[in-house]
Amino acid sequence: MRGLKGIEKKEVIWVEGQSNYSVFHLTNGGKVVLGYTLKLVLEHLGEGFLRIHKDHIVSVSFIDKVIMPKGVQVPVLILKNKLKLSISRRRSFKFIEDGSLDQYIIDKSILQRNKTAV
Numbered sequence: 001m002r003g004l005k006g007i008e009k010k011e012v013i014w015v016e017g018q019s020n021y022s023v024f025h026l027t028n029g030g031k032v033v034l035g036y037t038l039k040l041v042l043e044h045l046g047e048g049f050l051r052i053h054k055d056h057i058v059s060v061s062f063i064d065k066v067i068m069p070k071g072v073q074v075p076v077l078i079l080k081n082k083l084k085l086s087i088s089r090r091r092s093f094k095f096i097e098d099g100s101l102d103q104y105i106i107d108k109s110i111l112q113r114n115k116t117a118v
Contacts, residue, residue, distance in 0.1 A: 015057040
């Protein structure tokens with residue numbers, strides 16, 4: 001992967017995986033589709049980005065908060081543009097262990113609920 005074809009890392013809000021393609025959602029509201037897997041995209045973007053689901057990578061600078069809606073078994077990440085993305089159960093355990101999302105968690109009981117669900 002040579003680069004992101006003119007896409008600046010600071011412009012990327014989140015990336016959606018669709019098979020062997022990645023859809024970059026940008027700060028200007030635009031979308032760019034590139035023929036790379038999310039694994040390669042995350043390796044290229046590096047620090048400042050988290051893979052929260054098998055189909056989603058997010059820029060930590062655009063995370064607003066993490067909530068646990070009633071009746072839902074997995075945390076939901078809310079971006080600053082109000083978009084809601086589910087965090088996969090497996091990855092939520094990882095984030096709880098390493099603390100990488102702690103500053104965004106509104107209700108700290110999320111930590112306990114997910115630890116007891118293991």
